[in-house]
Amino acid sequence: MGLTKTEIFTVTQNQIAAFAKVIGHPARVAILEYLFKLDRCVCGDLVTEIGLAQPTISQHLKELKHLGLIKGTIEGTSVCYCIDKKKWGVMKQMLTQFLDQNLSKNENCC
């Protein structure tokens, strides 16, 4: 069907999945890394930096914006994007907690 049955999972499980999903594409990873590297609002040069067509980049930015991970401010003809640090912190907390589940208790298995 291609349609995720979100209703049978918890809110937290769906949120973790949503955050992870948006990172689950190398173009979006590259965009986020670039925004972090410059550590300022980036106006325009994302298309040449990443190497995908402008509509494609725009679409990836839209998804990142939709989750709130980046925010864009209009600056003349161009739009400047940067990380939303608050939302990034929320994501980091959720994913870290998921990744930090205890690995060690049981050693006599597998």
Next chain:
Amino acid sequence: MGLTKTEIFTVTQNQIAAFAKVIGHPARVAILEYLFKLDRCVCGDLVTEIGLAQPTISQHLKELKHLGLIKGTIEGTSVCYCIDKKKWGVMKQMLTQFLDQNLSKNENCC
């Protein structure tokens, strides 16, 4: 096209995306959480626990296994799954490093 252009990204970017992608579905989040909760090999009851049809669960397990996050050992008629702690550690390290990018340097932006 529906086809990711992996060749224009770095190996690390693709790996981060691949790990994140597999977590990017609530069923797989639920499966992993359940395996952690029990902290032992789980034989069989994943289907009833998660609430999706058996072929669907089997497919999600296959993806988790393909990335090496879980391993399954045949135990009579059933197959027992558990977290591959070593691989989990690798993923945790990669994603944590990505999430820990410095947020603080520049405060006079956005």
Next chain:
DNA sequence: TTAGTTTATTGCAATATTACGATGAATAGT
């Protein structure tokens, strides 16, 4: 106003993902 610049949106094609019924393969118990 006109032309140039930059980003968003639309429309489309190709591929991927999600889900499940039906079936197959392997084993255990009788």
Next chain:
DNA sequence: ACTATTCATCGTAATATTGCAATAAACTAA
């Protein structure tokens, strides 16, 4: 051998994602 159980695979339908050309929208500068 027969049956039941469990998991994997196949086939299929529905939806989602990725990518880009074409176009629109919004602003700047002359």
